[in-house]
Amino acid sequence: MGATIVRGWADAYAAKKLSSPAAWARAVKGLTLTGTSRRGKLLVLETSGVTLAMRFGMTGVLLIDDDAAIDGLFYGPHTYKSEWIRAGLEFDDGRKLVLHDPRRLARCELDPDLDELGYDALSITRSEFAKALHIARGEGPAIKARLLDQSVIAGVGNLLGDEMLYRAGIDPRTPTAQLTIDDRNRLFKAFTQTMRSLQRRGGSHLGDHMEGRFPGGHCPLDGGEMRSATIGGRTTYWCSVHQK
């Protein structure tokens, strides 16, 4: 902390949410880093001025002084190339933060609106979880879609959402308001356990969840056929036997 940004840059893709690529370079120059935090999938850099943020999409990785902050992304490449560097910050002490992203879905942001994000998935409490699943009117969305809604709970992606429902034995298509008390209890337990194991593994998708998660796959727990469909806009897999 305390280092000052001497230079920043972003290409047109990384800066897609900004008014222009130059806006990032212009805004970050001369700012002093005062703190870092994370909310859901968003990395937040607090500074002496405007708050900076980065999101990593599917294949984005933060490089700190040339070292990858995480490795082994399930869908990512297993190599690093200089042409995949999309944005970066250089500090007056010689250190740097670099955004490496082959598929160009990662983004830099200025003054992010944290109110758009719900409870953080890593630290959500039982009572917050209950609120997150509360539906005021009607049946609500399919539970899978609810888990992926970043404005309700921030941090759950497609693979994690499938994993939690798989562990809890809940059909991802179930309307949220139809979940029983028992369902909700099992889901909260599966949720926290899944997040804990994710954290232990270093926070990346290593592909060690849900072995049957592919077309024609079978459930490793009971041999049931795995089904798949688009739910909440994402490809979803579930066991036809134990996820009811």
Place this chain on the structure above:
DNA sequence: AGAAAGCCTCGGCCGC
């Protein structure tokens, strides 16, 4: 060749 990720936008359907 098609499918996948996160996120965004769009148009359509449903029920009140």
Place this chain on the structure above:
DNA sequence: TGCGGCCGAGGCTTTC
């Protein structure tokens, strides 16, 4: 008729 809630499709991009 309008509105909110919800849905899938389509787009972005590249790799496998």
